[in-house]
Amino acid sequence: MATIKTVATPAIAPPLSETSVLGWMRKNLFSSAFNTLLTFFTVYIIYISVKGLWVWGIADAVWVAENRRECFAINTDGACWAGIIAWLDNIFYGRYPREELWRINLGLFFLLMWMVPLWLPRVKAKISIGMTTVFLYPFLGGYLFAGSEKGIFMQIMLTTAIVCLLANTIHSIIGVFSGRSLPEFLSSLSGRKKVSDTTQRNIFLGLLALSFVVIYVWQMSWNLERVPWTKWGGLFLTLVIAGIGIASALPGGIILALGRRSRMPVIRVLSTAFIELFRSVPIITVLFMATTMFPLFMPQGFVLNKLVQVIIAVCLFNAAYMAETVRGGLQTIPKGQFEGAHTIGLGYWQTMGLIVMPQALKHMIPNIVGNFISLLKDTTLVSIIGLFDVLGMLRSISKDLPWLGLHKEPLVFGAILFFLICFTMSKYSRHLEAKLSTDHHN
Amino acid sequence: MTETKTQESEKTREQLVSAVSAEVIIEFIQVNKWYGDFHVLKDIALAVHKGERIVVCGPSGSGKSTLIRCINNLEEHHSGSIVVDGITLNRNLKNIDHIRTEVGMVFQNFNLFPHLTILENLTLGPIWTRKLPKADAHDLAMKYLERVKIPEQADKFPGQLSGGQQQRVAIARSLCMNPKIMLFDEPTSALDPEMIKEVLEVMIELADTGMTMIVVTHEMGFAQTVADRVILMDEGQIVEENEPGEFFNNPQHERTRLFLSQIL
Numbered sequence: 001m002a003t004i005k006t007v008a009t010p011a012i013a014p015p016l017s018e019t020s021v022l023g024w025m026r027k028n029l030f031s032s033a034f035n036t037l038l039t040f041f042t043v044y045i046i047y048i049s050v051k052g053l054w055v056w057g058i059a060d061a062v063w064v065a066e067n068r069r070e071c072f073a074i075n076t077d078g079a080c081w082a083g084i085i086a087w088l089d090n091i092f093y094g095r096y097p098r099e100e101l102w103r104i105n106l107g108l109f110f111l112l113m114w115m116v117p118l119w120l121p122r123v124k125a126k127i128s129i130g131m132t133t134v135f136l137y138p139f140l141g142g143y144l145f146a147g148s149e150k151g152i153f154m155q156i157m158l159t160t161a162i163v164c165l166l167a168n169t170i171h172s173i174i175g176v177f178s179g180r181s182l183p184e185f186l187s188s189l190s191g192r193k194k195v196s197d198t199t200q201r202n203i204f205l206g207l208l209a210l211s212f213v214v215i216y217v218w219q220m221s222w223n224l225e226r227v228p229w230t231k232w233g234g235l236f237l238t239l240v241i242a243g244i245g246i247a248s249a250l251p252g253g254i255i256l257a258l259g260r261r262s263r264m265p266v267i268r269v270l271s272t273a274f275i276e277l278f279r280s281v282p283i284i285t286v287l288f289m290a291t292t293m294f295p296l297f298m299p300q301g302f303v304l305n306k307l308v309q310v311i312i313a314v315c316l317f318n319a320a321y322m323a324e325t326v327r328g329g330l331q332t333i334p335k336g337q338f339e340g341a342h343t344i345g346l347g348y349w350q351t352m353g354l355i356v357m358p359q360a361l362k363h364m365i366p367n368i369v370g371n372f373i374s375l376l377k378d379t380t381l382v383s384i385i386g387l388f389d390v391l392g393m394l395r396s397i398s399k400d401l402p403w404l405g406l407h408k409e410p411l412v413f414g415a416i417l418f419f420l421i422c423f424t425m426s427k428y429s430r431h432l433e434a435k436l437s438t439d440h441h442n
Numbered sequence: 443m444t445e446t447k448t449q450e451s452e453k454t455r456e457q458l459v460s461a462v463s464a465e466v467i468i469e470f471i472q473v474n475k476w477y478g479d480f481h482v483l484k485d486i487a488l489a490v491h492k493g494e495r496i497v498v499c500g501p502s503g504s505g506k507s508t509l510i511r512c513i514n515n516l517e518e519h520h521s522g523s524i525v526v527d528g529i530t531l532n533r534n535l536k537n538i539d540h541i542r543t544e545v546g547m548v549f550q551n552f553n554l555f556p557h558l559t560i561l562e563n564l565t566l567g568p569i570w571t572r573k574l575p576k577a578d579a580h581d582l583a584m585k586y587l588e589r590v591k592i593p594e595q596a597d598k599f600p601g602q603l604s605g606g607q608q609q610r611v612a613i614a615r616s617l618c619m620n621p622k623i624m625l626f627d628e629p630t631s632a633l634d635p636e637m638i639k640e641v642l643e644v645m646i647e648l649a650d651t652g653m654t655m656i657v658v659t660h661e662m663g664f665a666q667t668v669a670d671r672v673i674l675m676d677e678g679q680i681v682e683e684n685e686p687g688e689f690f691n692n693p694q695h696e697r698t699r700l701f702l703s704q705i706l
Contacts, residue, residue, distance in 0.1 A: 339516055340553030344567030344619055345543040354566065359557050 057412070067402035083403040084413050091393050091413075094233015100147075100225065104236055107144040111137060114165055117172035124181040129168050134247050136161040145232070145240070147224035159216045163208055229307040233388035235417065241389070242376045245314040249375065250368065252315065253322025258352065260327060271323070278320035283378055286313045287385055310382055318375050325371055329364035330356065362436050369429035373422045390414065465492045466525075467623060467654055468513060473522035475508060482508050483519065484678040492622075495655045497665040497686075500675035501701065506658045509675065510625045513656070514545040527622060543571055546616030550628040552608045554600040560587070560611050561596040567619045579618075586614040590644050606637025610644050617648075624648065626657040660705060666690060674698050 016023035030036045060078030062071045063085070071080035084091070093101055114133045117123045139157040143150065150158065171182035178185065183204040232240070259271030278286065290313035291306055298304070333356050341351040361368070383392035394410035397403050468490040475483040482505045490496060498506045511517040512524060515531055515538045524531045526541050555563050564583035568574040574582070587593040590610035592603075600608055609629055616624060626645065630638045642664050649655055649668045659665070665672050665686055672689040674682045674697065682695040693699045 336549060336551050336553035337555065339547075339549065340555065342516060342542060343514060343545070343547040344615065345539065345571035346567070347539070350570055354570065355555055359555075362557065 068404060068406055079409050079412070080403075080406060081409060083397055083406045084409055086403070087393070087397050087400070087410075090234060090396075091390060092235045094237055094388050094393060095231045096233065096236065097227060097231065100227060103144045103147070103224065103227075107141045110140060110144075110165060113169055117168060117175070120172060120176055122179045123172045123175035125171070129172075132161075132164045132168065134251075136164050138244070138247075140165065143224065146227060146229070148226035155216065155219065159212055159219055162215050162219070163212050166211065167208060229305055232307070234393045235390040237382075237387060238376070238379050238389045238391075241311055241314055241379045241382060244311050245318050245375050245379070246372050248315045249318035249322045249371065252319030253326045254357070256319055256323035257326035257330060260323065261330065275320045275323050278317050279324065283314075283317050284381055284384065286317050287381060289313070291385055306385070307387065310385070310387065314375070314379065318371065322368070322371055325364055325367045326360070328367070329360035332363050333360055362433075365429050365433050365436075369425055373425055376422065376425075377418065390417065463492045466490065467492045467527055468656075469525045470509075470512075471523050471525070473512065473519045473524060475505075475512065475517065475519045482678050483512070486522070486678075486680060488673075488680065488683075490654065490656065493652050493654055494670045495649050495668050496657070496671050496673060497669040498656065498658045498673045498675060499660060499662075499665070499701070500673075500681075504675040505678040506675045507627050510547075510627060510656050510658055513623070513625060514542055514547055516547075543619060544621055545623045545625060546619055546621035547625045547627065548609070548612050548616055548629050550631050552600070552605075552612045552632075554608055554612055554615070556600050559597050559599055560592075560603070563600065563611060564615050564618050567615065572619070582618055583614070586617045587611075589617070589647070590614045591640075604637060605633045606640045609633065609637075609641045613641075613644055613648070623654045623656070626655065626659065628658050628660070630659065630661055662690070662705065674701060676701075 029039045056077065057079050060075050061081050062074045062078055063081050065071045065074065065080065065082035068080060068083060071082060089098070089101075093104060096104060111133075114129070114137055117129050118126055118133075123129070136157070139154065140161040143154065143158050167182060174180060174182055174185045180188070183200045186203050186207065187200045256271050256275055259267045260275060262268050262271070287310060290309045294309055294312075295304070337355055337359070338351060341355045346354065380389060380391040383389050383395070388396070391414060394414045397410045398406050466489045468488075470486045470488040473483055473486040474481070486509065498509065500506045508517055512519050512531075513526060519531070527544050529537050529541055531537065531541065554560075555566070558566065561580070561583055564586065565576070565579040568579040568582055569576060572579075584593055584596065587596055590613055592607055592610055595603060595607060595611075600611065603611065613629075629645070630641050633641065638661070642661060645655075645657070645664070646668055657664070657669075669686045671683060672686050673680055674689075674695070676697050682689065682693065682698045684694070689698070690702065693702060
């Protein structure tokens, strides 16, 4: 018998549990006597722990005191945050000369200025902004942080970096307000309506060259006092090591991963050997090797400072880890994508750069950010080989005479600090994932 | 009205059939290929003329996909030689690069680039390998999108399109490279029945323009209306090769009769 539906079934409202808070609570928290009991028990546990933390960390805590003895005199049950507050500068900047702190702050400000456009929606040419950050900022930051005489190479790179920063910033401001790029804006100033791509580029390059000359002459008069790396420390040092590590790990990892998949046997074997060697050794060993063995391989009289050695070690170690992450991502790309690229005539590097990497990197974002987070936390190990990073600084509070024996508070403070940084990174990675998603499989 | 139109297209097709030139554009000479121990192509000899439409059919595993994938070097053959557009396929990378830009290919699974919009999918090849200016590549892409009748989807991503639309985009992507030869590797096998027709229509229109086409397919209706020659492959060999009328109505080989009885 045939069934024919002649009247459409009308839609009715969803059940209460799908729409109201009370309905949700009844369904998820109090659905049975046992579940109700569990809910109350859990709430009680949360209450005790939060209350304990609240009393120790905030209600009974001492915020203003000269030394630890005074803290105890005011309240023995609470945390002695006064010690942390007194050491804040040390925690953030280490033993960097106090009258030169503006250099670190300015350097960080420049970094922010450089990177903020990457997050602004209407700005064009984000890839070149990102690339200049990675390749040119180190010269600007390096000069600000370390100071001393500049060689001719350093002067050129420094000037280039400043010109780039200026161009980026103006470009971004124009982009936010008008949605155009800097070259487009410049050629529109000339009043003509239609300007060809080449003239547009020539105007832009001409202005860049002009500002290069001006800034080059100007920067010759700059004179920053040298701050030796032994004075670097605290969160600043941690961020320097981790920052360089993060900026170099991804490109290094991509090169190693491609090397490991290469058809050329020598490249493949070398990449594989490098990756496996670094992955099978603990990072602390790598750090010790870098500071004690590395100088033995160098020519006589060639002395690298310990900080540079440590940074090289961190970069190599993380590049090896990143390589495996990248390789995992590359394997998620179906063979058909390579074949599709092949049939429209793309070569190896074009296929990798335009088709494979953009897709693979998108799949890898959670893992890459995971690597970055563990890299940041791993840098605390440098305190073992005598660099005073943020953890080293936090631990020396307890050895400072006025705050002798103050262990708990610095570590809690360090935990909060790391949590804030790492949680931000992880949140940002979630945001990136959502933003870059173009798979519309629903 | 429609009748006159079909008559017209019939006429043009006839003209084109006669326009199949004597010039050989693809030639297989005693080609052999193995996957490990498995002998997948056995002594293949085949000459394709310029403007010819060839349909290759056969059971799965018979080597028909491998055959056409050898033409643009997606698979390497082990002995014998393949000459495409006057160039012998060998390990010379320059030759391969040249051939790849002359031979377009459409796959069963479309192989569109999911992270790029439809328009970007189409302009990528012209911009990066043909070195066209962006504006020209854009115009070219829109021209071909109109030809496959989906210009309104230009700014969407492949994942937002139906299978039939994606396959038409894939055809347009190949055409943007202005190829001399088009290869189709089971272009309708991954599609819902409702969508097969729209893809076949685009392919028939393409055949009417005189493009050299080699199509691996099980769509026998397509073979009957469009093909100049139908080839049946089995166990790595070309078993029978004939013009469609003879192939379907008067098959010579026992294997062909069996194959046709199973799929028709």
